[in-house]
Amino acid sequence: MHQDKSHAEPTLVSSRSLDIAVALLFLVAVAIVVYDSARIGFGWREDGPAPAFFPFWIAVGMGAASLVNLMRAIGDRAAGDDTFVSMPAFGRVLTVLIPSLAFIALIGGLSLGPVDLPGLGIYVASAIFITGFMLMVGRENLFKAVAIGVAVPVVTFMMFERWFLVPLPKGPLESLLGLG
Numbered sequence: 001m002h003q004d005k006s007h008a009e010p011t012l013v014s015s016r017s018l019d020i021a022v023a024l025l026f027l028v029a030v031a032i033v034v035y036d037s038a039r040i041g042f043g044w045r046e047d048g049p050a051p052a053f054f055p056f057w058i059a060v061g062m063g064a065a066s067l068v069n070l071m072r073a074i075g076d077r078a079a080g081d082d083t084f085v086s087m088p089a090f091g092r093v094l095t096v097l098i099p100s101l102a103f104i105a106l107i108g109g110l111s112l113g114p115v116d117l118p119g120l121g122i123y124v125a126s127a128i129f130i131t132g133f134m135l136m137v138g139r140e141n142l143f144k145a146v147a148i149g150v151a152v153p154v155v156t157f158m159m160f161e162r163w164f165l166v167p168l169p170k171g172p173l174e175s176l177l178g179l180g
Contacts, residue, residue, distance in 0.1 A: 009086035016073055018084045023070035026062060033059035095137055103129040107169055121171030121180075123153040 037052035037059065044053065085093075106128060109119035120128070131149030134140040160166045161179070174180040 009083070009088050011083045011085075012087050012090050013084045015082040015084040016076065019069060019073035023066045023073060026066040027070070030059045030063035030066060034063070099129060099133055099136075119169065119171055121174055122168045123157050124171050124173050126153040126156065 033055055037056035040052040041050040042052040042056035043050050103125055105117070106120050106125035107122050110117045119125075127149045129149075130152055131145045134145035134148060135142065138145075157179070160168055170180040
């Protein structure tokens with residue numbers, strides 16, 4: 001979404017530079033698919049298309065579209081002033097992205113060199129995530145954050161594990177309580 005130029009927020013990424021970067025990334029993906037299609041075979045055989053026939057031609061179409069987008073982005077100097085994302089807006093994105101990545105790490109655990117953190121399972125990780133998010137981002141009071149942070153995983157547990165019989169990743173707390 002393009003922002004109005006009247007905002008005095010510092011630009012982190014312009015629309016033009018992002019258009020160029022995305023077009024180049026698509027061209028790299030196209031090159032990989034075309035290379036692999038040539039390795040597997042993309043022609044037409046007596047019994048029909050070779051295994052990579054459709055991926056090859058889809059990649060050719062994507063490559064053509066990416067080249068058009070790349071040329072338009074390079075040639076459109078006027079779009080260079082458009083802000084795709086500003087510093088404050090990217091900061092707001094990070095306030096959601098970083099806790100979400102931590103949430104994922106809490107579910108299954110994390111191994112970083114000598115540090116090995118065990119997974120807590122989806123229910124305990126959800127309780128921590130919801131409570132923390134409500135406190136830090138939502139600025140809610142502690143009682144409300146903890147109440148909702150505990151209630152949502154309990155309801156989710158009942159719904160998935162008991163009613164739908166769909167097991168989700170559990171951690172040591174569920175095992176300790178005999179629920180794992």
